[in-house]
Amino acid sequence: MNKLIFNYIYLKYGVILGEATCEDLKLNLLNFSGVEKTVTIRGKSLETGLPKSIKIKSSDIKEALLTNFIQIIDTIKELIESSPPEKLSRFMNRGIVLTGGLSRIDGIDKFFEQEIKINVIKEESHQYATINGLSKLAQNKDQLSKLIIR
Numbered sequence: 138m139n140k141l142i143f144n145y146i147y148l149k150y151g152v153i154l155g156e157a158t159c160e161d162l163k164l165n166l167l168n169f170s171g172v173e174k175t176v177t178i179r180g181k182s183l184e185t186g187l188p189k190s191i192k193i194k195s196s197d198i199k200e201a202l203l204t205n206f207i208q209i210i211d212t213i214k215e216l217i218e219s220s221p222p223e224k225l226s227r228f229m230n231r232g233i234v235l236t237g238g239l240s241r242i243d244g245i246d247k248f249f250e251q252e253i254k255i256n257v258i259k260e261e262s263h264q265y266a267t268i269n270g271l272s273k274l275a276q277n278k279d280q281l282s283k284l285i286i287r
Contacts, residue, residue, distance in 0.1 A: 138163055138202055145201035150191050152180035166198045169244030209239075210252045217253070232256030236266035 139159035146154050154162075158178055166174050174195045182189035217228060233255055235246060240263040249257045260266050 138205060141205055142198060142201050145197065146180065146191075146193070147183070149197070151183040152189055152191055153183065154178065154180040162193060162198055163202075164241070166193065166195045167202065167242055168195055169199070169242060169248040172243070206248070210249065213249070213253055217255070228255055232258050234258045234260050236260040236263050238263065 139156055142159040142162055143154055143156075146152055146159075158180065162176070162178065166176060168174075172195065175192050177190055177192050179188050179190050181187070213233070217225065220228070233249070233253075235249070235257060239245060240259040246257040246259045262269070
């Protein structure tokens with residue numbers, strides 16, 4: 138996602154950004170809740186090679202990453218379509234849980250719900266989701282045997 142932000146700013150504003158700046162923009166500006174934030178950042182001008190300040194809005198970051206989110210949604214739809222009916226029923230009843238850094242984005246759950254028409258829940262302890270799941274599997278070894286990796 139940082140590379141997409143880098144390319145977007147490069148093409149739209151003619152400014153080269155560093156990896157850390159792209160990450161900060163993603164974490165601080167990206168939201169799907171309709172709140173428009175603006176920050177001033179400094180990068181390297183393509184024209185002069187000198188530092189240049191520009192104002193970036195939340196809508197810029199959302200536009201830069203929207204294709205990526207559409208790909209995520211399409212993948213979720215494919216997984217749902219290829220799931221057995223009993224699993225699909227479980228999705229419909231329980232919903233889908235977002236974990237990892239994705240669940241930190243304001244409004245992302247509502248955005249996904251609109252697109253896939255299934256309840257989406259944001260994991261509050263997103264940074265520990267993987268280790269918590271592995272810990273639960275380690276405690277319940279009979280569940281581990283149900284996982285098949287092909």
